[in-house]
Every structure is written in C-alpha cells, then in structure tokens.
Amino acid sequence: MRGDIPWNNYSAYEIRIIGALVRLGRRQDAHELLDFFLADRRILPWNQWPEISWHDPKGPSFIGDMPHSWISAEYILSIRSLFAYEREEDQALVIAAGLHGNWLKDSGEVVVKELPTYYGKLSYTLRMEEPDTLHLIVSGDLALPPGRIVVKPPLPRPLVQVEVNGSKIETFDAESVTCDVCPAEMVMRY
Numbered sequence: 263m264r265g266d267i268p269w270n271n272y273s274a275y276e277i278r279i280i281g282a283l284v285r286l287g288r289r290q291d292a293h294e295l296l297d298f299f300l301a302d303r304r305i306l307p308w309n310q311w312p313e314i315s316w317h318d319p320k321g322p323s324f325i326g327d328m329p330h331s332w333i334s335a336e337y338i339l340s341i342r343s344l345f346a347y348e349r350e351e352d353q354a355l356v357i358a359a360g361l362h363g364n365w366l367k368d369s370g371e372v373v374v375k376e377l378p379t380y381y382g383k384l385s386y387t388l389r390m391e392e393p394d395t396l397h398l399i400v401s402g403d404l405a406l407p408p409g410r411i412v413v414k415p416p417l418p419r420p421l422v423q424v425e426v427n428g429s430k431i432e433t434f435d436a437e438s439v440t441c442d443v444c445p446a447e448m449v450m451r452y
Contacts, residue, residue, distance in 0.1 A: 271323070274299065274311035274333045280340035284360035285347065287437075289416065292344070293362055299337075310334070345372070348380045354409030354440075355381055357400070358388060361416040366390040381407045388415070391449075398448040406444055413439040415450055423451040 277299050283292035304312050304319060311333045313326020344360030361372055371389035378384075385402040396415050415421070420436035426448050433440040439450060 269317055271314050271316045273314055274302075274330070275336060277311070277333060277340055278336040280360075281343035281347070284340075284343045285349075287359070287414075289360055289362070292360055296340075304328075311337075342377070345374050346377055346379060346384055348407075349409065349412070352409035353407050354412045355379055355384070355404075355407045356412045356414060357384070357386060358398075358416060359414035361388065363416040363418065366396070366416065376402060379404070381405045394419075394452045396450045396452075398450065399445070400441070400448070401445040404444050406442065411441040411444060411446070413441060413448065413450075415439075417452055419452040421450055421452060425449045 277295075280292045280295050280299075283289075283295065299311070302311070302315060303309055304315060308329070310329040312328045313330045313333070314324060316323045346355060346357045347359070348354075349356050357374075358372070365372055366389060369389075371387055374384060374386045376383040376385055382404040383402045384400075384404055386398060386400045388396060388398045391397045396417065398413060398415070400411060400413075414437060421434050421439065424431050424434045424439050426439075426441055426443065426446050428447075431439075431441075433442070434450075439448065441448065
C-alpha cells in the first residue's frame with residue numbers, strides 16, 4: 263500500500279483481511295487497507311474488483327471474472343464487521359469496533375438499522391455530543407447474547423465514565439463497554 267514492497271499482482275480476495283484486522287483490534291490498519299481496496303477498484307466507476315489485479319492495470323494480463331462475486335461477498339462481510347460482528351469464543355455481539363472516529367465529526371452519526379445477527383436484528387445510532395462524549399442508542403429485535411453486547415467506540419482515548427439507561431456502570435475498560443441490557447441508551451465519556 264505504501265509502496266515499500268514491490269508487487270506484480272494480488273487477488274482482491276484479500277479484502278477479507280479487513281474483517282480480521284477489526285477483530286484483532288487494529289481499526290486503523292483495517293481502514294488503511296479499505297482505502298487501498300476502494301482506490302484500486304477496476305474499472306473504478308464500475309465499483310468492482312477483478313479476480314486478479316495487476317500492478318500495471320493496462321498490461322496484457324489475465325484478470326479472471328468481472329465482476330467477481332466471491333470478492334464482492336468478502337467485501338460485504340468485511341464492511342459488516344466494521345459495524346457489528348459475533349465473537350464466537352464468548353458469544354458476545356461486538357458493535358462499533360471498526361467505525362472510524364472521523365465519521366462522527368461535524369455532527370456526523372452512524373446509524374445501523376435492522377442488521378441481521380446471530381441474536382436477531384440490531385439497530386443502533388452513535389453520535390458525538392461533545393469532543394469527549396459519545397451517545398449510543400442500541401435497539402432492535404435482539405435477544406441479549408450470552409456474552410452480552412460489547413461496544414468498542416471509535417475514539418482513540420481511554421474511556422473514563424459510562425452510563426447505561428441513566429445509571430453509571432463499572433463494566434468497561436479503557437477501550438470497551440460491556441452492556442447487559444437491550445434496548446440501551448449509553449453515554450460514554452473520555
């Protein structure tokens with residue numbers, strides 16, 4: 263991506279790494295890779311990737327199928343993980359782990375409506391109320407997962423206080439909040 267390593271070609275199947283990076287807590291790396299893939303769509307206005315992308319897109323080389331549906335499926339799964347994913351080892355539903363903090367600037371908000379999950383349909387709205395305060399509303403036709411709902415908000419500072427439905431809670435650390443109710447209205451302070 264930065265040009266540090268010479269390359270000839272790659273398969274856009276590697277777009278699945280974005281979801282893996284989110285699950286590993288490497289949000290910034292996931293977005294760097296997402297930016298690379300989005301900029302390297304072939305042909306850009308067609309919003310797709312070929313099976314094989316060559317460093318020289320004008321060279322006479324085999325590109326495989328276009329559009330390549332398996333790559334599109336991996337893209338959808340990777341983008342979904344930015345907003346929510348099921349963490350199988352503890353059966354938790356993790357939300358917001360891949361959101362970019364810039365998405366909340368200038369009165370921006372992230373809205374998720376009826377996203378299918380293992381535990382039902384998830385809806386949430388996340389917005390920044392103050393530079394040090396995030397407001398999250400979680401709802402939906404959702405059964406509380408056995409591992410509860412884990413929120414990993416996108417600001418790169420440690421959380422210092424969390425309220426759920428108007429009451430302070432202690433089930434948080436510097437980077438995440440564990441919530442055991444749904445619906446929930448959450449205020450996270452940095």
